[in-house]
Amino acid sequence: MTNNRGGTAAGTVLGAATVATGLIAGVWFAYVCSVMPALARSDDRVFVEVMRNINDVIQNPVFFTPFFGALILTAIAAWQSRGTPAKPWALAALILYVAVFVVxxxxNVPLNDALAAASEPVRARADFETPWVAWNVVRAGLTAVGFVCLLRALSVRGAGDRGAR
Incomplete structure (x- = not known):
């Protein structure tokens, strides 16, 4: 039994939004701490080839489900949390994830597209690497903070549930 708007279904949506956001935060974080530093050690041809391959294979349902799901589920969770202590946290997470989606x-996607179309690896890498890495750090940070906001939304939602028993 719950006193929060939407009851158990709202908690399920909020939990799913949290998981999806956490998964995407992990993807961006993996690039920050391992993928891009490893590729930085590679020559230009290898760097461009591997990034092109990554950009091709990441376009799949396993990635797209949490990537788009985080946005949709967080929007639903923010709407369902109106009138509850979870609302400001869910809304903050939504704003942060919208920023991630915009970035x-x-x-990042236009840089990926330019890399795919480029013919000269040295020039392609020079135009791609620094801005892509910098903006990936931004979206990793935004997504991580959004994830923390959703954890807080779950926490205050759960505290409200315990108080109603």
Whole structure:
């Protein structure tokens, strides 16, 4: 039994949003701490080839489900949390994830597309690596903070549930 708007279904949506956001935060973090530092050690041809391969294979349902799901589920969770202590946390997470979505769509994806179309590896890498890495750090940070906000939303939602028993 719960006193929060939407009851158990709202808690399930909030939990799913949290998991999806955490998965995407982990993807961006993996690039920050391992993928890009490893590729930085590679020559230009290898760097470009591997990034092109990554950009091709990441376009799959296993990635797209949490990537788009985090946005949709967090929006639903924010709407369902109106009138509860979880609302500001869910809303903050939504704003942060929208920013991640904008950065990805406006910066990282166009850089990926330019890399795919480039013919000269040295020039392609020079135009790609520094801005892509910097903006990936931004989206990793935004997603991680959004994940923490969703954890807090779950926490205050759960505290409200315990108080109603």
């Amino acid at each position: 990805t769509s406006a910066v």
